[in-house]
Amino acid sequence: GAVVSQHPSWVICKSGTSVKIECRSLDFQATTMFWYRQFPKQSLMLMATSNEGSKATYEQGVEKDKFLINHASLTLSTLTVTSAHPEDSSFYICSARDLLNEKLFFGSGTQLSVL
Amino acid sequence: GDSVTQMEGPVTLSEEAFLTINCTYTATGYPSLFWYVQYPGEGLQLLLKATKADDKGSNKGFEATYRKETTSFHLEKGSVQVSDSAVYFCALRGGAAGNKLTFGGGTRVLVKP
Numbered sequence: 556g557a558v559v560s561q562h563p564s565w566v567i568c569k570s571g572t573s574v575k576i577e578c579r580s581l582d583f584q585a586t587t588m589f590w591y592r593q594f595p596k597q598s599l600m601l602m603a604t605s606n607e608g609s610k611a612t613y614e615q616g617v618e619k620d621k622f623l624i625n626h627a628s629l630t631l632s633t634l635t636v637t638s639a640h641p642e643d644s645s646f647y648i649c650s651a652r653d654l655l656n657e658k659l660f661f662g663s664g665t666q667l668s669v670l
Numbered sequence: 671g672d673s674v675t676q677m678e679g680p681v682t683l684s685e686e687a688f689l690t691i692n693c694t695y696t697a698t699g700y701p702s703l704f705w706y707v708q709y710p711g712e713g714l715q716l717l718l719k720a721t722k723a724d725d726k727g728s729n730k731g732f733e734a735t736y737r738k739e740t741t742s743f744h745l746e747k748g749s750v751q752v753s754d755s756a757v758y759f760c761a762l763r764g765g766a767a768g769n770k771l772t773f774g775g776g777t778r779v780l781v782k783p
Contacts, residue, residue: 558713559713561713564711589770589771591773593775593776596678596775597775598674598772598773598774598775598776599759599773599776600773601770601771601772604770648713648714650713650714658716659716659771660713661706661708661713661714661715662713663708663711663712663713664713
């Protein structure tokens with residue numbers, strides 16, 4: 556079946572540094588990818604919709620300058636958490652919509668811990 | 671806005687036991703309802719779905735019925751296996767948020783042999 560590879564699966568960084576998370580569709584093309592975050596015992600919250608070749612659409616309350624999204628190809632979207640702080644520590648998940656059948660596939664998530 | 675509430679885990683049960691995970695929702699209009707499952711180390715996968723009231727979604731022995739009168743979509747399985755250990759997410763699409771998925775918080779299920 557279709558696979559979405561998300562990397563890294565976990566990362567620990569110092570406060571003030573930037574962290575990049577990659578989301579790749581391995582055997583299908585995706586014009587649209589989604590980025591979610593999840594705090595412990597809370598729902599997955601949609602952060603932004605990433606559109607290939609254009610600017611991402613951010614949900615209300617998500618800082619676009621802090622969470623930079625790049626979707627430069629039909630198989631890759633990246634989320635960069637800039638100047639990370641401890642409150643950015645969370646579980647981040649991406650998903651990709653198959654261009655051909657519009658099915659949605661998810662990555663396995665990235666646990667970010669900011670010290 | 672839309673919201674999905676599901677029971678907190680973890681839920682621990684023995685093999686062959688009956689599993690129920692409650693899910694209720696709040697949404698405008700007539701949303702579609704989904705259950706996703708995330709096995710350890712893997713991405714979320716669609717388990718089953720229902721698109722209108724009284725529809726029953728089923729897959730891998732799991733079932734859930736879209737109950738509009740109680741705004742619920744409870745997941746059930748009659749006899750669980752160790753391999754069913756995973757995190758289960760209830761979700762909806764098509765309410766106020768349009769085509770975007772709104773998720774519940776997830777319920778971790780641990781099945782012991």
